[in-house]
Amino acid sequence: xxxxxxxxxxxxxxxxxxxxxxxxxxRLAFFTIDMNKEDVxxxxxxxxxxxxxxxxxxxxxxxxxxxxCAICKDPSRxxxxxxxxxxxxxxxxxxxxxxxxxxxxxxxxxxxxIDGRGPEDLNISSLLQRLxxxxxxxxxxVATNATPEGEATAQYLARLIKPAGIKVTRLAHGLxxxxxxxxxxxxxxxxxxxxxxxx
Amino acid sequence: xxxxxxxxxxxxxxxxxxxxxxxxxxRLAFFTIDMNKEDVxxxxxxxxxxxxxxxxxxxxxxxxxxxxCAICKDPSRxxxxxxxxxxxxxxxxxxxxxxxxxxxxxxxxxxxxIDGRGPEDLNISSLLQRLxxxxxxxxxxVATNATPEGEATAQYLARLIKPAGIKVTRLAHGLxxxxxxxxxxxxxxxxxxxxxxxx
Numbered sequence: 001x002x003x004x005x006x007x008x009x010x011x012x013x014x015x016x017x018x019x020x021x022x023x024x025x026x027r028l029a030f031f032t033i034d035m036n037k038e039d040v041x042x043x044x045x046x047x048x049x050x051x052x053x054x055x056x057x058x059x060x061x062x063x064x065x066x067x068x069c070a071i072c073k074d075p076s077r078x079x080x081x082x083x084x085x086x087x088x089x090x091x092x093x094x095x096x097x098x099x100x101x102x103x104x105x106x107x108x109x110x111x112x113x114i115d116g117r118g119p120e121d122l123n124i125s126s127l128l129q130r131l132x133x134x135x136x137x138x139x140x141x142v143a144t145n146a147t148p149e150g151e152a153t154a155q156y157l158a159r160l161i162k163p164a165g166i167k168v169t170r171l172a173h174g175l176x177x178x179x180x181x182x183x184x185x186x187x188x189x190x191x192x193x194x195x196x197x198x199x
Numbered sequence: 200x201x202x203x204x205x206x207x208x209x210x211x212x213x214x215x216x217x218x219x220x221x222x223x224x225x226r227l228a229f230f231t232i233d234m235n236k237e238d239v240x241x242x243x244x245x246x247x248x249x250x251x252x253x254x255x256x257x258x259x260x261x262x263x264x265x266x267x268c269a270i271c272k273d274p275s276r277x278x279x280x281x282x283x284x285x286x287x288x289x290x291x292x293x294x295x296x297x298x299x300x301x302x303x304x305x306x307x308x309x310x311x312x313i314d315g316r317g318p319e320d321l322n323i324s325s326l327l328q329r330l331x332x333x334x335x336x337x338x339x340x341v342a343t344n345a346t347p348e349g350e351a352t353a354q355y356l357a358r359l360i361k362p363a364g365i366k367v368t369r370l371a372h373g374l375x376x377x378x379x380x381x382x383x384x385x386x387x388x389x390x391x392x393x394x395x396x397x398x
Contacts, residue, residue, distance in 0.1 A: 003291060004264040010249040013242035018230050019223075030288050031217055032249055033262060040250040043212040044243040050209040050231055051239040063232060065203040089229050092202060 007033070059130065061106035061123040063088040071095075071104060078102040079134070083141040084127065084157065086110055086150065094143060102141075105130070110149040111156055119156065127157075131166060139167040146173055206232070258329065260305035260322040262287040270294075270303060277301040278333070282340040283326065283356065285309055285349065293342060301340075304329070309348040310355055318355065326356075330365060338366040345372055 002008060007029050014025035032040060056062065057069035064070065071077065071091070081102030085091055091104045107122045131137055140161055144150035158168040173191035175184055184192070201207065206228050213224035231239060255261065256268035263269065270276065270290070280301030284290055290303045306321045330336055339360050343349035357367040372390035374383055383391070 004253060004262065004269075006245065006249045006252045006264055007262065009241070010245040013238070013245045016234065016238055016242070017227055024218075026288060026291075028216055029249065030262075030286070032246060033253055035215065035250070037250055039212070039215055040246050042208070043215070044246040046205065046209040046212045047231060047239055047243040047246070050205045050228065051234070051236055053205045054203060054232055063203065063206065063229075065205055070203075087229075089225060092225075 056106075056108075059126075060104050061088075061108060061126065062091050062104055076101075080136055080138045081141065082127070082130070082137055082139075083143050085143050086145060086153075090143065107144070107153070110144055110147070110153040112149045122153075124157070124160075128160065131161065131164060137166060139169060141169050141171065143171045146171075255305075255307075258325075259303050260287075260307060260325065261290050261303055275300075279335055279337045280340065281326070281329070281336055281338075282342050284342050285344060285352075289342065306343070306352070309343055309346070309352040311348045321352075323356070323359075327359065330360065330363060336365060338368060340368050340370065342370045345370075 003011065010029040010032060011022070011025045014020055014028045015022060020028070053065050054063050055065075055067070057064045057067055057072055059068045059072045062069050062071065078101050082105050083094065083100060083102055084105045084107060085094065086107055086109060088106050091106060094100055094104075105123070105127045107124065107127075109117055109122050111117060111119065111122070127140075131140070140157070142154040142157055144153045154170050158170075161168050172195055173188065174195055175181065175188065175192050181189070202210065209228040209231060210221070210224045213219055213227045214221060219227070252264050253262050254264075254266070256263045256266055256271055258267045258271045261268050261270065277300050281304050282293065282299060282301055283304045283306060284293065285306055285308060287305055290305060293299055293303075304322070304326045306323065306326075308316055308321050310316060310318065310321065326339075330339070339356070341353040341356055343352045353369050357369075360367050371394055372387065373394055374380065374387065374391050380388070
């Protein structure tokens with residue numbers, strides 16, 4: 001016996017999401033059937049709306065429903081600093097911390113020769129164009145992840161941008177706040193010692 | 200800064216699903232934006248279809264897109280046996296095992312005085328009606344879960360059905376196939392010893 005067609009199709013759709021296997025998809029599908037009708041319709045509408053109404057900001061590459069995005073056109077932000085991240089969701093993570101008020105630039109990935117991803121596959125040329133067009137920018141903060149690929153991308157960007165006389169910085173590496181030294185990995189401890197600050 | 204409206208709404212919708220918190224919902228929403236358009240549209244359509252096209256079979260209470268359901272109207276199945284389960288998804292689990300070829304009846308829950316769920320809240324009266332209408336039924340297998348509520352519901356059904364001269368059985372309790380005695384809980388071991396079979 002097979003599931004009725006509408007359930008089977010819904011299970012298939014749920015299984016396309018990351019981290020959701022057939023058991024979870026089945027559970028979600030049966031849950032959906034018991035949800036109230038309005039919630040299901042809102043869900044269906046938000047799916048298509050998210051796909052159709054969102055695009056990348058032509059300036060910074062962040063995901064937005066207007067162009068330029070809310071951050072790029074906000075006059076109250078510090079337009080002299082650009083923070084470079086790998087993915088749109090990183091913008092939100094950093095902006096939530098509440099301490100950074102400059103602009104962003106989203107690369108949509110990192111350099112990864114092993115996956116065949118070179119500079120031309122990333123949103124790098126538009127960053128360089130931005131720096132060329134706007135002489136006011138004084139600092140580029142490279143906030144790629146602390147992975148080998150993230151580091152390599154940061155080094156690559158620094159080499160491109162520094163000659164233009166713009167300061168290029170990198171997020172600090174060290175112990176996460178609230179973490180135990182006992183459980184920190186060796187690389188993190190090495191970076192924490194290297195980057196020690198005076199009290 | 201807030202997420203653009205379409206993302207925020209999609210995150211809210213994902214968060215309505217069981218076991219999905221705000222971090223996972225955000226990850227799923229960003230994943231959805233990068234999915235291909237056709238898959239997203241299929242997903243949206245299957246959501247509304249699953250909600251609109253499915254209902255409960257008027258005979259057995261299973262979820263179906265036709266009435267009576269495919270199982271109830273299948274003449275090749277053994278119409279003399281009815282297996283009673285708590286939820287529609289249990290039907291599929293048992294049917295997949297491939298050994299049972301009778302009919303089903305879905306209670307949509309178990310008796311649970313603590314939650315105020317009595318016999319009238321379950322799909323019990325239609326089961327009794329079914330047994331009354333169809334004199335051919337010779338056995339009712341109660342396959343409610345091996346929880347206190349499932350046990351109580353099984354006992355309750357047995358007391359209702361047995362007087363009509365119909366055999367009422369319960370799924371065997373014991374060690375799961377492939378499991379270690381070392382890790383089995385006491386109740387399971389007790390049931391396994393009680394229900395021992397001769398070799």
